[in-house]
Amino acid sequence: MGVIVLAFGTGVVNTFDRSERPGRTRYPYTRRSGNGGMFRPFRESVEAALGSALEARELSTDDLGIEEPPEDVDAVLASSIAFRLAGELGAAPPEVAARLADEIDAAGYEYVDRVEPTGPYLNFFPDEAYFEGTLEAGQDSAYGALPPKDTSIVVEHTSANPTGPVHVGRARNPIVGDAVANLLEYAGYDVDRHYYVNDAGRQMAVFTWAYERFEESELPEPARDRAEYRMVRYYRRGNDFLENADPEALEAAEAEIETILQGLEAGDEETYERVTEVVDTVLAGMKACLGRLPATFDEFIKETRFMRDGSTDDVVVRLKELHGAVYENDAWQLEFEDIEKNLVFLRADGTSLYTTRDLAHHEWKLENYDRAVTVLGEDHKLQARQLRSTLSLLGHDTDRLDSVIYSYVNLPEGKMSTRRGTGVQLDDLLDEAIDRARGEVEDRLGDRLRSDDLDENAVERIARQVGVGAVRYDIVSKQPTKAITFEWDRALDFEAQSAPYVQYVHARCCGIEGEADGIEPTLDASVLETDAERELLATIARFPGVVEGAADEHEPHRIATYTREIADRFNGFYRECPVVGADDERTRSARLALVIAARHTVANALDILGVEAPESM
């Protein structure tokens, strides 16, 4: 099937069948794709209309000053170009705006009804076809998804070392990473999600040594009955030993750890299997935890892979030939022009370093994908810069690489650490969130107006959707570069700007549709005349544009901001406009179609954020 895609593709790098790779769980054979909505063609029309007007007067079209007007202006797009032209044309901005408006033949462009000057601004208004088209496009359950592009992207995220339970400090990575991947998928890219497993470093050697060295009987009870909780006890015990052992014992232990590291480097099969047992066991547990979010992966790429297949050695050979390569202090290093710190890529003992292997890893990514996005913590920024520069020196096109940087989540009392066992585990956060959500659901059962009966399963389902959704939404809705201090009550606030607020809108849509027996939705936007209806429809229309912009910048929090806007608009509509109880049939039918479009929009926006959309709550 992937072969068919390739037949249409131009310059597609991949030569394997993309649909048959292991681990695909989301849309196994088809990507969600929609027609892309009306907003984007409207914007193109505006650009073309304004551009040609400027061209006709031989004015620069570099920056058209297109922007979205403030809320109280009901144009869809505006331009502030008159400010910039004022000097050149020797007229005041409002005068320039008026003249330009006269020259633009708005009606000649698709979806544009007219352009009006308002002071110094040019406001572009959509025609009826824009609204009709939006109402129709919104009936598609994939609304908001853009047409497929022939571009593959690998999104690497989380990649936490398999040392123990996932704690909240790193929880931003899977949550933001999964959302970025979803977002790119909606934007039409062919996305793979990868978890890079650091199974070759000292941490894993220590872990393997500790696992073999200590007896379970001397360890505390695990905090939770799952693999990574059981295993991390050995890791902590081992680190504790290394910190406190007497010199001889320490030396013996270090020798064993060193043997494991050397064994991995030499490609020794037996050593590899010992380490792999530990890595795979811990990883299975972490996978289960991440699955609760859910964050899933197409592939877990192991670091040792690039040692075993010779690609790390191959990179080293090429690195040594680079102009900036120097042999200093018994180690091979690379000097950069723009980065102060050298990159050591080969130790005195001839072994490779993490970054050396990551270079091989990224060359592999660049061979197999058109683009690569990596989600990483701010502490890896320098390393990411060095990686990028080095790849560039090796002759790669690093424009194909992007990274999304986030700050760690800290506790009021400081950092979280797996090794020291400090911090809040993601499992505990999710459990607490679900418990609190269940409490909310049960509290509300009493004064529930709706006469549907929520059985135990429904309560549990809602508690999970709301609880997990609230955690994800709280994290994904903020700019990742901002630091977060974790506080239970703030993370688990179910009111207002939170997942439940948006989820509730979805449930309301479903409620209306459930009541709308016998009403057939009709695509008649002309019946939707009130401000509340027009504003809701206009907000729905923007969705594909929001997806495109957020995807371009890898900023899923913009989708979260959008969900609040559409939720506000929907609630305004809900208050003002009865659907099932509307007076005449045409109104009922048209409003029902609007509700369906709103539901699809909200559901898909939440889907991008990785938040479930409950049908009732």
Next chain:
RNA sequence: GGGCGUGUGGCCUAGCGGAUCAAGGCGAGAGGUUCCUAACCUCUAGAGCGCGGGUUCGAAUCCCGUCACGCCCGCCA
């Protein structure tokens, strides 16, 4: 010490060169349910965007300086 990032009402967050109210939420105060789920809605008080300069017709948004906080500056990952 150097580099990078962050700093918006009591608290949290959006905006990151343009529209004489800087947008929401929490919290505070006042209201709203014979009508599709009140995890909702309406109204009131509250900031001039860390601080000081500068660029610009116009700055929360750009530049410089400064302060605070975070991260980084390992032959660790």
